[in-house]
Amino acid sequence: MFGDYSIGELGSIFVMQGFAGLILFSVYVLMALGLAIIFGQMGVINMAHGEFMILGAYVTWMTSNLFQSYLPGLFSGYFFLAMMLAFLASGALGMLVEWGLIRHLYKRPLDTLLATWGLSLILQQAYRSVFGAREVGVELPQWMLGSLKVTDSIEVPINGIFVMGLTVSITCAVAYVIYKSRWGRQVRAVVQNRIMAGAVGINTEKVDRYTFGLGCGIAGVAGSAFTMIGSTGPTSGQLYIVDTFLVVVFGGAASLLGTIASAFSISQTQSTLEFFTSGSMAKVLTLLAVVGILMLRPQGLFALKVRK
Amino acid sequence: MSDEPNKGLQSPLRRKLLMGAAALPLVSILPRPSFGAGPATATVNTTGLAVTDTEVTVGILHSATGTMAISETGSIQAEKLAIEQINAAGGVLGRKIKFIQEDGASDWPTFAEKAKKLLVNDKVAAIMGCWTSASRKAVLPVVEQYNGMLYYPTFYEGLEQSKNVIYTGQEATQQILAGLNWIAKEKGAKSFFFIGSDYIWPRTSNKIARKHVENVLKGKVVGEEYYALGSTQFNSVINKIKLTKPDVIFTDVVGGSNVAFYKQLKAAGVDLSKQALLTISVTEDEIDGIGGENIAGAYACMKYFQSLDNANNKTFVPAFKKMWGEKTVIGDVTQAGYLGPWLWKLTCEKAGSFDVDKIAAASPGVEFKEAPEGYVRIHENHHLWSKTRVGRAKLDGQFELIFETADLIEPDPFPKGYQ
Numbered sequence: 001m002f003g004d005y006s007i008g009e010l011g012s013i014f015v016m017q018g019f020a021g022l023i024l025f026s027v028y029v030l031m032a033l034g035l036a037i038i039f040g041q042m043g044v045i046n047m048a049h050g051e052f053m054i055l056g057a058y059v060t061w062m063t064s065n066l067f068q069s070y071l072p073g074l075f076s077g078y079f080f081l082a083m084m085l086a087f088l089a090s091g092a093l094g095m096l097v098e099w100g101l102i103r104h105l106y107k108r109p110l111d112t113l114l115a116t117w118g119l120s121l122i123l124q125q126a127y128r129s130v131f132g133a134r135e136v137g138v139e140l141p142q143w144m145l146g147s148l149k150v151t152d153s154i155e156v157p158i159n160g161i162f163v164m165g166l167t168v169s170i171t172c173a174v175a176y177v178i179y180k181s182r183w184g185r186q187v188r189a190v191v192q193n194r195i196m197a198g199a200v201g202i203n204t205e206k207v208d209r210y211t212f213g214l215g216c217g218i219a220g221v222a223g224s225a226f227t228m229i230g231s232t233g234p235t236s237g238q239l240y241i242v243d244t245f246l247v248v249v250f251g252g253a254a255s256l257l258g259t260i261a262s263a264f265s266i267s268q269t270q271s272t273l274e275f276f277t278s279g280s281m282a283k284v285l286t287l288l289a290v291v292g293i294l295m296l297r298p299q300g301l302f303a304l305k306v307r308k
Numbered sequence: 309m310s311d312e313p314n315k316g317l318q319s320p321l322r323r324k325l326l327m328g329a330a331a332l333p334l335v336s337i338l339p340r341p342s343f344g345a346g347p348a349t350a351t352v353n354t355t356g357l358a359v360t361d362t363e364v365t366v367g368i369l370h371s372a373t374g375t376m377a378i379s380e381t382g383s384i385q386a387e388k389l390a391i392e393q394i395n396a397a398g399g400v401l402g403r404k405i406k407f408i409q410e411d412g413a414s415d416w417p418t419f420a421e422k423a424k425k426l427l428v429n430d431k432v433a434a435i436m437g438c439w440t441s442a443s444r445k446a447v448l449p450v451v452e453q454y455n456g457m458l459y460y461p462t463f464y465e466g467l468e469q470s471k472n473v474i475y476t477g478q479e480a481t482q483q484i485l486a487g488l489n490w491i492a493k494e495k496g497a498k499s500f501f502f503i504g505s506d507y508i509w510p511r512t513s514n515k516i517a518r519k520h521v522e523n524v525l526k527g528k529v530v531g532e533e534y535y536a537l538g539s540t541q542f543n544s545v546i547n548k549i550k551l552t553k554p555d556v557i558f559t560d561v562v563g564g565s566n567v568a569f570y571k572q573l574k575a576a577g578v579d580l581s582k583q584a585l586l587t588i589s590v591t592e593d594e595i596d597g598i599g600g601e602n603i604a605g606a607y608a609c610m611k612y613f614q615s616l617d618n619a620n621n622k623t624f625v626p627a628f629k630k631m632w633g634e635k636t637v638i639g640d641v642t643q644a645g646y647l648g649p650w651l652w653k654l655t656c657e658k659a660g661s662f663d664v665d666k667i668a669a670a671s672p673g674v675e676f677k678e679a680p681e682g683y684v685r686i687h688e689n690h691h692l693w694s695k696t697r698v699g700r701a702k703l704d705g706q707f708e709l710i711f712e713t714a715d716l717i718e719p720d721p722f723p724k725g726y727q
Contacts, residue, residue, distance in 0.1 A: 230564065
């Protein structure tokens with residue numbers, strides 16, 4: 001397949017393919033981060049994760065429409081505001097769901113699976129009733145389109161760089177909040193021993209609510225960012241849910257570092273295989289590898305203590 | 309009745325007049341279709357269908373919920389418009405069409421179950437419905453067993469023919485071959501890169517396209533790739549496209565993946581005004597989600613575009629928008645959905661009966677001269693003779709007609725040499 005190409009051409013393609021892998025890595029981390037917090041820290045299997053993402057995407061769409069109609073001059077910057085609004089909207093919905101549904105099910109972790117799956121169906125139909133069954137097109141400011149020409153033959157998509165930057169900043173922020181802040185200490189204390197954490201005066205219910213809200217909020221930001229690379233429709237969230245769970249479970253549910261390591265290995269395997277075999281074959285081989293490794297190491301790549 | 313098919317377009321106006329005049333005792337003076345003047349029920353309905361002296365019932369069976377609702381909504385809207393227009397023009401054999409709508413919910417067994425319900429419990433005279441091939445394959449044994457009549461609107465992979473189905477969309481050879489011929493001649497294209505979603509329709513279509521490229525056009529397929537339904541990451545295949553530099557990218561990616569594919573293609577710096585891309589899966593409906601700026605310059609090959617410049621289409625598009633909103637767009641399948649009720653009505657009138665066996669026998673040769681796509685005729689094999697057209701996507705999400713075949717193309721669901 002490479003016989004007819006010069007060394008230079010091949011070099012550029014490999015550089016671009018490397019970027020494709022890094023972009024896929026960022027996308028995986030971004031979509032898995034919220035789930036990793038909820039699943040890892042709280043032990044809740046949130047099947048409605050994709051729908052929280054799509055709420056973020058719809059918020060972005062509405063913001064872009066508002067800017068187009070009322071503030072066309074500021075359109076080029078609307079995306080940052082949209083991401084914040086997406087965080088707030090998904091986070092608020094997450095807290096509401098935690099209060100109304102999840103907190104009654106903490107002692108029955110498997111039931112959360114069923115409850116959140118039902119929630120995802122309800123949300124899908126709600127989006128369909130409110131926004132219509134058809135997909136909506138989110139218009140992006142001009143500077144986010146197209147690609148950056150590094151050399152004559154190497155081109156890197158701008159939205160890919162944007163997603164990478166976003167992923168790095170959000171991951172750093174989350175790591176800081178969980179491992180350095182006072183609130184993060186409380187979260188980890190509740191994860192390790194809920195009863196003792198309560199006994200030393202931590203309001204465990206409040207910690208749960210905010211943790212769930214944070215996870216959903218990050219899902220919202222991810223959904224907002226993915227309007228650049230994917231579709232926005234009532235059922236688009238379903239496109240991400242399988243990969244998201246794959247990344248989180250493979251990484252070891254309770255570990256942020258594990259999520260990142262797993263996103264990296266899955267994305268690199270997938271994108272390399274995609275290049276040398278074909279799209280569907282790459283998926284098959286990646287899944288086989290993941291299943292094989294999970295058979296040998298059921299706790300995932302990085303295992304930490306989980307709430308018992 | 310069939311001489312005045314455009315009468316239906318006055319319907320919304322008439323409804324307004326009727327509403328305004330509701331209080332007046334003179335309302336009966338206004339022209340309105342009188343139902344019940346047709347031939348006796350016993351003669352037009354010998355098999356116990358839901359036909360009364362004034363009404364005949366048909367079924368609409370699409371996904372109004374679930375993942376396929378994105379695509380099937382347009383078909384539902386078109387079928388309802390056609391039924392309303394037919395009723396305003398006097399109905400079928402003097403009877404008003406009443407419809408029962410069932411939701412297939414994007415789930416194939418549900419489609420089969422609802423089709424059975426429509427045929428067995430509701431005794432509908434015909435079903436307008438299905439969208440994906442999977443749903444049609446699920447419904448087919450049901451309509452054959454209970455002897456129903458299905459009008460199926462989607463362009464599809466062919467390799468099927470049934471007495472109980474009228475295929476109002478194009479089968480694969482009808483849709484693809486003319487487009488490939490055109491792009492080979494127009495662009496001097498010799499090398500093709502195929503990319504599709506991984507299921508029966510893209511795989512069968514690409515198989516046909518590959519045979520045509522290799523055997524007839526003497527070109528080369530430099531890559532053929534499939535991605536699972538719902539895939540959102542296409543950067544690797546885009547790099548392969550950049551590496552192999554094909555003259556034409558030929559795509560049949562569907563659903564949400566479509567949006568991801570075109571956005572990433574644009575982001576990767578592939579300029580569709582320079583790189584020829586021919587798609588058989590993107591209609592105006594899909595562009596709504598993709599965004600005109602992401603796909604402008606791409607060529608689509610099918611039988612209908614909303615922008616077609618003919619008298620029928622000029623009355624159809626405003627009527628559709630009046631009923632469903634100014635922002636609605638009309639894609640190929642939506643138009644094919646609109647043909648269903650009309651073809652059924654014309655066939656009933658030709659057969660002088662609602663009986664399914666008589667409809668099936670009378671279907672070949674039925675012409676619909678007011679079709680928005682221009683003119684269609686039902687072939688012996690229950691598919692439609694239709695033209696194939698190539699359009700170029702514009703920034704505003706519409707297509708500009710670039711090419712159309714001079715003659716109607718014969719439907720050939722079992723193409724020799726392409727299997």
